[in-house]
Amino acid sequence: DLVHDILAFLSPKKLAGRKVLVTAGPTFEAIDTVRGITNLSSGKMGYAVAEAALAQGADVTLVSGPTAIPPPPRAHFVYVTSAAEMFNAVKAHVAGIDIFFSVAAVADYTPVEASNRKLKKSNTPLELHLKPTEDILAYVAALPNAPFCVGFAAESENLADYAQAKRAKKKIPMIVANLVQHAVGREENEVTIYDDAGAHPVARA
Amino acid sequence: DLVHDILAFLSPKKLAGRKVLVTAGPTFEAIDTVRGITNLSSGKMGYAVAEAALAQGADVTLVSGPTAIPPPPRAHFVYVTSAAEMFNAVKAHVAGIDIFFSVAAVADYTPVEASNRKLKKSNTPLELHLKPTEDILAYVAALPNAPFCVGFAAESENLADYAQAKRAKKKIPMIVANLVQHAVGREENEVTIYDDAGAHPVARA
Numbered sequence: 165d166l167v168h169d170i171l172a173f174l175s176p177k178k179l180a181g182r183k184v185l186v187t188a189g190p191t192f193e194a195i196d197t198v199r200g201i202t203n204l205s206s207g208k209m210g211y212a213v214a215e216a217a218l219a220q221g222a223d224v225t226l227v228s229g230p231t232a233i234p235p236p237p238r239a240h241f242v243y244v245t246s247a248a249e250m251f252n253a254v255k256a257h258v259a260g261i262d263i264f265f266s267v268a269a270v271a272d273y274t275p276v277e278a279s280n281r282k283l284k285k286s287n288t289p290l291e292l293h294l295k296p297t298e299d300i301l302a303y304v305a306a307l308p309n310a311p312f313c314v315g316f317a318a319e320s321e322n323l324a325d326y327a328q329a330k331r332a333k334k335k336i337p338m339i340v341a342n343l344v345q346h347a348v349g350r351e352e353n354e355v356t357i358y359d360d361a362g363a364h365p366v367a368r369a
Numbered sequence: 370d371l372v373h374d375i376l377a378f379l380s381p382k383k384l385a386g387r388k389v390l391v392t393a394g395p396t397f398e399a400i401d402t403v404r405g406i407t408n409l410s411s412g413k414m415g416y417a418v419a420e421a422a423l424a425q426g427a428d429v430t431l432v433s434g435p436t437a438i439p440p441p442p443r444a445h446f447v448y449v450t451s452a453a454e455m456f457n458a459v460k461a462h463v464a465g466i467d468i469f470f471s472v473a474a475v476a477d478y479t480p481v482e483a484s485n486r487k488l489k490k491s492n493t494p495l496e497l498h499l500k501p502t503e504d505i506l507a508y509v510a511a512l513p514n515a516p517f518c519v520g521f522a523a524e525s526e527n528l529a530d531y532a533q534a535k536r537a538k539k540k541i542p543m544i545v546a547n548l549v550q551h552a553v554g555r556e557e558n559e560v561t562i563y564d565d566a567g568a569h570p571v572a573r574a
Contacts, residue, residue, distance in 0.1 A: 195406070197525045198474065203403045232437040269403070272490035282525040285477035285501060292497040296490060320402045320487040 167212040169366045170340055171220065173357055180221035185261040185311070186214045187254065187268035187300070189229035191247045195292065196279035203269045207231030209316065210267035214239050217265075225261075227253045229268060247271045247297040254300050261311040266301040269318065273297065302334040315339040327358050340366075372417040374571045375545055376425065378562055385426035390466040390516070391419045392459065392473035392505070394434035396452045400497065401484035408474045412436030414521065415472035419444050422470075430466075432458045434473060452476045452502040459505050466516040471506040474523065478502065507539040520544040532563050545571075 171179065188210020193201045211233050214226045218238050225240040227250055235241040242257065244250045247270045258264070273294035305313045313336040319326045320343065327341035342355040357364040376384065393415020398406045416438050419431040423443050430445040432455055440446040447462065449455045452475045463469070478499035510518045518541040524531045525548065532546035547560040562569040 192409075198408045198410075198523065199406060199476075200408065201400070201404060201406055203405065204397075205403075271404075272488075273495050276494070282523070283477075284531075287501055289481070289501075290478050290499040292499055294495040294497055296492055296494075318403065318487070326489075 167209070167216045170213070170355070170357065171216050173364060173366070178220075179217050179263070182217075182222045182262040183260055184214075184217045184222040184224045184263045184265065185227070185254065185257055186210055186217070186224060186265045187227045187250060187270070188214065189231040190269050191229045191250055191271045192245050193247060193271045193274040193297075194245075194278040195275050196281065196283045198282055201271060201273070201275070201294075202230075203271070205229075205269035205318075207233050210265070211236065213265050213267055217263075222263075225257050227257065227268070229270075247274055247300075251298045251300050251303070254304065258304055258307065258311070264301075264304050264311040264313045265316070266304070266313065267316045268300075270300055271297055299334065301336060305334055305336045312337065317341040319343060323356065324358070324363060327356070331358055372414070372421045375418070375560070375562065376421050378569060378571070383425075384422050384468070387422075387427045387467040388465055389419075389422045389427040389429045389468045389470065390432070390459065390462055391415055391422070391429060391470040392432045392455060392475070393419065394436040394438075395474050396434045396455055396476045397450050398452060398476045398479040398502075399450075399483040400480050401486065401488045403487055406476060406478070406480070406499075407435075408476070410434075410474035410523075412438050415470070416441065418470050418472055422468075427468075430462050432462065432473070434475075452479055452505075456503045456505050456508070459509065463509055463512065463516070469506075469509050469516040469518045470521070471509070471518065472521045473505075475505055476502055504539065506541060510539055510541045517542065522546040524548060528561065529563070529568060532561070536563055 189207035190203045190205040214224050215236050217224050227242045242253045244253050274297050276293040276295050301315050315336050317327045317330050317339055323341050327339050331339040338359045340355055340357050355366045394412035395408045395410040419429050420441050422429050432447045447458045449458050479502050481498040481500050506520050520541050522532045522535050522544055528546050532544050536544040543564045545560055545562050560571045
């Protein structure tokens with residue numbers, strides 16, 4: 165299937181015996197005690213990558229935001245909620261990792277301040293102040309002895325431009341890109357892998 | 370259990386043969402094609418109310434936001450995403466309803482404008498403009514020949530004050546209130562029912 169095609173594309177990087185770190189799912193950025201900003205990522209792609217790496221004999225750590233998917237039994241599983249928690253979990257587990265699959269749809273923005281009580285409704289408009297989150301993938305790619313980093317990009321338009329721009333900005337060797345109208349909440353994706361050699365379409369599963 | 374205790378409290382309103390409308394779950398208010406504002410409601414309470422009403426022989430319509438719970442097989446099931454969709458679904462199904470259980474954690478605020486493409490990250494703060502949503506329960510309670518309306522309130526503090534204020538503001542006869550730290554994402558709740566006669570604690574299940 166698609167995930168195996170992606171991993172097959174990585175075949176020079178054999179996974180057996182390798183230490184693999186995968187992030188998956190959305191994050192949830194608290195606005196108050198009950199509300200928050202999230203996204204439509206189901207986590208399926210990241211969990212499938214983790215399962216496929218396990219099947220190839222890798223030692224897999226899966227850092228996951230909130231999903232409805234049971235953790236793979238043989239993975240080291242770390243459950244997180246927010247982008248900040250995911251960043252901390254990745255920092256805590258990245259030492260010695262050979263390959264980092266950054267599949268999670270990490271929030272780009274988070275509320276400047278979360279309220280520790282439930283905000284009451286009023287009849288007036290509300291301004292929510294947001295700040296950018298840390299770029300986890302760029303952080304890992306910039307580490308001394310960084311693992312081989314594979315990014316995942318969901319875009320709604322200009323797939324090739326955005327994916328290659330993201331790959332350059334984060335300074336990563338490889339990015340797996342798909343159009344969001346084909347991907348979010350669906351089992352099957354139509355994706356293209358970009359690396360230094362160019363674009364490599366992966367057939368739909 | 371708790372839900373049966375709640376329905377038992379309603380025993381003067383026998384449910385057999387009655388037409389019951391239940392809302393459940395969170396709503397998801399789109400910010401762009403992938404991001405949105407939601408809340409931590411699991412939908413369990415609303416689905417449990419629907420199941421219990423079905424078990425008592427009611428004709429149940431369940432309008433649900435996004436949850437991981439399978440629809441009750443014998444309910445008329447309407448799936449919605451946003452607060453506006455939930456409002457429209459309730460308006461479409463409220464005619465002839467005897468009892469309305471407003472259990473959904475409907476978003477109080479929604480983005481003034483959702484982007485139809487994925488917003489790109491930048492390194493600068495972002496202001497998100499929000500507007501209040503329609504009050505579905507107050508709308509139903511104000512209808513001519515309104516059904517008997519039961520509200521549900523999740524609060525993080527001042528339970529009695531907020532619940533009674535909400536009951537008065539929405540002009541509904543009964544509200545089931547619980548503290549959010551005891552409730553969100555958990556199976557068991559500790560709740561108090563408020564009506565004209567005062568407060569009626571319901572034992573924890």
